Amino acid sequence: MGAIDVVDIALAYGDLRAVDGVSFTVGEGEFFGILGPNGAGKTTTLEMIEGLRKPDSGSITVLGQAPYPRNAGLLPRIGVQLQASAFFEALTAREQIHTFAAMYGVPRARGDEWLERVGLVEKAGIRADKLSGGQAQRLAIACALVHDPEIVFLDEPTAALDPQARRNLWDLLSGLNDSGRTVVLTTHYMDEAEVLCDRVAIMDHGKVLELGSPASLIRGLDAPVRISIAAGGLDTEAAAALDGVDEVEEGPDGLVLTTRAPAEVLTRLAADDLLDGLQVRAATLEDVFLEVTGREYRA
Structure with a gap:
C-alpha cells in the first residue's frame, strides 16, 4: 500500500x-x-x-x-x-x-x-x-x-x-x-x-x-536526436555521408542532422573539429506528451 x-x-x-x-x-x-x-x-x-x-x-x-x-x-x-x-x-x-x-x-x-x-x-x-x-x-x-x-x-x-x-x-x-x-x-x-x-x-x-x-x-518514445551544426562547418553532401546520419535538413543557421546513433555522429564531428556552435536536442517529456495526447489545439 x-x-x-x-x-x-x-x-x-x-x-x-x-x-x-x-x-x-x-x-x-x-x-x-x-x-x-x-x-x-x-x-x-x-x-x-x-x-x-x-x-x-x-x-x-x-x-x-x-x-x-x-x-x-x-x-x-x-x-x-x-x-x-x-x-x-x-x-x-x-x-x-x-x-x-x-x-x-x-x-x-x-x-x-x-x-x-x-x-x-x-x-x-x-x-x-x-x-x-x-x-x-x-x-x-x-x-x-x-x-x-x-x-x-x-x-x-x-x-x-x-x-x-x-x-x-x-x-x-x-x-x-x-x-x-x-x-x-x-x-x-x-x-x-x-x-x-x-x-x-x-x-x-x-x-x-x-x-x-x-x-x-x-x-520508450524511441525518438531520434537532432544535431544542429553552424553554417559553414559542413556541407549537406558531406553531412549526409556521415555514418549514423539518417537525414539532413538545411536551415538558415546551418544544418540539422537527424540520427539514432548520436555518440557515433558526435565522435566523428569532434574528430573533424566541428563542435563549435553545435547543439544537440534529444527527446523530452513534451515530445512524449504530444505523442500520446495529440497536437491539435485545445481551447
Whole structure:
C-alpha cells in the first residue's frame, strides 16, 4: 500500500466522463505528477483524492484512510494548495498565515518561519490581494505547509507565473520533497514535471494514457536526436555521408542532422573539429506528451 492508492475511479457530469477509470499508486516520499491538457481530468482527480468530491465508482485511500466524506482525521496530515488561492479579505500575508496556523493549532512562530522559507518576510505586512502572482503562490504554499503535513497537493502551482518566478518556485517545491514529504503535483508544464517529478501520469479525456518516470517514458518514445551544426562547418553532401546520419535538413543557421546513433555522429564531428556552435536536442517529456495526447489545439 502506498501513501495514496487510487483504484479505477470515475466521475461524470451528465454525459461528460471527466474521470474514466483512473488507477495509480503514489509511494511514500514520492514526487508524483499528474499531467494533461486543459480538461484532461487532472484537477477533478486531485479533488477526489483530497476528499472534495465523491467518485461515482472506484476507491481511494490516503495514508490508509478514505478521504471522502471529508475525513477529519486526515485533514491535519495533508496540505492543499488549490489552483485558485482564496485568502481572507483585508488580511496581510502575516495575518493570513497566522490564521492558518491557528486553525491547525500550531504556534504563530511556525507561520513566521514559513514566511521566511518562502521569501516573504519583506512582504509580511502587505495585504494578500496586493501581492504579485508569484508571491501569492508562495504564500498559498506556505499556508498549506504551516502544519507540517505528510502529503502536499499542489494544483497548477506555477500557472501564469513568469519564468523567473517559476524557477524560484521549483527550488521551493524540490525542497519540500527533499524533506521527506509526499508531493502530488498537477501541471501542464512538461519541463516542470521533468525536473521535479519521480513519476508522472499523463492524462487525457479522463484516462491515464502513460505512467512512469520521465526518463523511462522518454526512452520508450524511441525518438531520434537532432544535431544542429553552424553554417559553414559542413556541407549537406558531406553531412549526409556521415555514418549514423539518417537525414539532413538545411536551415538558415546551418544544418540539422537527424540520427539514432548520436555518440557515433558526435565522435566523428569532434574528430573533424566541428563542435563549435553545435547543439544537440534529444527527446523530452513534451515530445512524449504530444505523442500520446495529440497536437491539435485545445481551447
